[in-house]
Amino acid sequence: DGGITQSPKYLFRKEGQNVTLSCEQNLNHDAMYWYRQDPGQGLRLIYYSQIVNDFQKGDIAEGYSVSREKKESFPLTVTSAQKNPTAFYLCAATDNSYNSPLHFGNGTRLTVT
Amino acid sequence: DAKTTQPPSMDCAEGRAANLPCNHSTISGNEYVYWYRQIHSQGPQYIIHGLKNNETNEMASLIITEDRKSSTLILPHATLRDTAVYYCIVRVPLLGGYNKLIFGAGTRLAVHP
Numbered sequence: 001d002g003g004i005t006q007s008p009k010y011l012f013r014k015e016g017q018n019v020t021l022s023c024e025q026n027l028n029h030d031a032m033y034w035y036r037q038d039p040g041q042g043l044r045l046i047y048y049s050q051i052v053n054d055f056q057k058g059d060i061a062e063g064y065s066v067s068r069e070k071k072e073s074f075p076l077t078v079t080s081a082q083k084n085p086t087a088f089y090l091c092a093a094t095d096n097s098y099n100s101p102l103h104f105g106n107g108t109r110l111t112v113t
Numbered sequence: 114d115a116k117t118t119q120p121p122s123m124d125c126a127e128g129r130a131a132n133l134p135c136n137h138s139t140i141s142g143n144e145y146v147y148w149y150r151q152i153h154s155q156g157p158q159y160i161i162h163g164l165k166n167n168e169t170n171e172m173a174s175l176i177i178t179e180d181r182k183s184s185t186l187i188l189p190h191a192t193l194r195d196t197a198v199y200y201c202i203v204r205v206p207l208l209g210g211y212n213k214l215i216f217g218a219g220t221r222l223a224v225h226p
Contacts, residue, residue, distance in 0.1 A: 004156075006156075040218070041218060042200065042219060043157070043214075050211055058213075090157070092156075101159040101162060102159070104158070105156050107154070
């Protein structure tokens with residue numbers, strides 16, 4: 001079954017702890033993206049990556065870090081420096097040709113207390 | 114900032130056509146219009162996209178005006194399962210071959226019996 005897998009679905013952490021969200025894809029897509037969604041709002045871009053060992057900051061990268069050691073994996077770490085980490089996090093992938101759609105995973109809902 | 118404007122909410126009777134409008138008056142000549150929908154607590158689902166010609170697939174039709182400043186997504190026979198938030202998005206090409214989707218707040222479509 002091809003697609004994008006995000007795990008876990010729900011994640012709870014105490015304030016001050018770093019937490020890593022998993023994103024795996026078996027679509028063989030080159031580009032991967034992380035978005036954040038807050039209640040009632042659209043998605044905002046955190047980080048994106050086109051190839052292994054390369055990634056770029058999006059619009060709201062502060063307090064986040066990523067790695068791209070394998071084509072199929074793009075984990076996101078929410079650090080203690082992120083002031084408002086509670087949100088719904090979405091991972092996406094595309095082959096990045098000019099008019100190919102992004103395919104999204106089903107998200108991880110992170111709650112920090 | 115989102116490059117699209119959509120009404121915050123719409124209603125549609127089951128079995129009728131749902132016509133969702135979108136304004137993108139600042140769209141550039143090489144920017145595609147994409148439509149996604151999102152059911153609560155799930156990742157956005159790709160529906161359709163287009164550049165300047167009208168498009169149709171098994172899910173919907175996309176009508177783009179000749180000046181490309183607006184478009185309409187048509188769900189020909191809406192069902193209760195079409196209740197979701199619908200996002201009209203302009204895909205912005207970035208340096209290095211990346212692409213970026215800029216999400217607005219979307220239109221909340223409620224399909225009722």
